[in-house]
Amino acid sequence: MRRSPNTPLVEEPSQLELRDGRRARGRRSRTAVLERSVQMASRDGLEGLTIGALAADIGVHKSSVHALFGSKEELQLATLAAARAILIDQVIVPALSSDEGIRRLEAVGDAWFDYLASDVFSGGCFLCAASTEMDGRPGPLRDAVASVMREWIAVLGANIEAAIAADELRADVDPAAMAFRLNALGMAANWQRQLLNDLTGIEYARSAWRAELQGLRARRPGRRRSRRALRPQEGDGTS
Amino acid sequence: MRRSPNTPLVEEPSQLELRDGRRARGRRSRTAVLERSVQMASRDGLEGLTIGALAADIGVHKSSVHALFGSKEELQLATLAAARAILIDQVIVPALSSDEGIRRLEAVGDAWFDYLASDVFSGGCFLCAASTEMDGRPGPLRDAVASVMREWIAVLGANIEAAIAADELRADVDPAAMAFRLNALGMAANWQRQLLNDLTGIEYARSAWRAELQGLRARRPGRRRSRRALRPQEGDGTS
DNA sequence: AACAACTATACGGACGATCGTCTATATTTC
């Protein structure tokens, strides 16, 4: 496919455009590239992402893609940022309508597992893949991945703390430990779905996520349950 | 470093040699290559593993390494097999001295977390990395990774079933779901240790692993506990 | 025991393909 020099890579402006200092045409082209690069990177990894294959996929010259981002590392960082935006849109934003604390943790879990079961990324959870891919080598890309994951863990931890403060969770719950366990469920669910083509892991994780929230309820539980003193549920996660 | 043509890549025979149909000299050389390739692949991934870099690391010509395995894919498969052998040696074998069921699950957990905290692989748990790396693309390599992981899950599941049969775990425990949760703890522990350089995840996982085994004890618990009816412990994993 | 035939290694060098990057140039946009 040959195009006359300097027609834009996309015609229609996307709704995902970020307001940076650059011009509108390039912004749209960058967004269009990133929409493909997140998919490719979710399958082949951030390192397996190549400018040539990406350009061929879009139908554009290699140097055009390169020029838009300046270097491969910048492309990788932009791809990571785009994936983060998608994750926030898919998992965090839907949960913001629920009250902070237990309810939002439930909502985040629901949204996360829906997202893991969906095909938002053709190669599975982008950040799960990027985490294990980048964890061995130093550099700004690894730091960026770690930063995003810290954000995610912090969201879980903050809501656990809020739940404790609101007496929705027992006071002796360690927020960091509980956030670790909740996060572990999603990562393993993504692993089982992607590698073994098995969706039951997501259901196991859903059950275990609920059990974790139910099992550690404080003596005075939230609105939903009886006001009488309640023994903590044991919850083995098998529905 | 120049070597006269056809001196073996290693002088001393290793104790890890497999008895295949090939000659002894090449077998030793292959083993020597694999000792390095598992380390490189644990850092850079199975796909990031390159014959050239591997040969340079050992101090051998590129074509020598290639000839020993025939193709890069064969090298990758052999590297995976070598990593599997190391994992078995580090995690499974030490637990075989414990009785099947709860005791072996405890032993496997201990060995696994010791292994995850160690530097057996410089890039972290080989199979955790290979799982998320390969899960997007079809082929024999992905199948091999999936096969090894199925083995691992099956080991957990078999011991959970044995524990149920021996009344060490409650009869209503779903073995597959519990194996999923146990596996999730290790994968997340490896993730936190490698990406965030934080060993506390391993301690969270240890506690949660113990809590999982303790919390789902059957009414008639094992030798260690009182014979009186015992309420299942709730166990939030915070020590 | 000696020798030849043969196979498995190991090396050196080359192949085409693809990688990221750079330069030059044309066009659009501000």
Add this chain to the structure above:
DNA sequence: GAAATATAGACGATCGTCCGTATAGTTGTT
């Protein structure tokens, strides 16, 4: 006019693979 965008083409580096050749190790024959 200046800055940004897009194309075309080339660069050296590295990728996996292959070929030719030399040697070591084994096997078979005498």
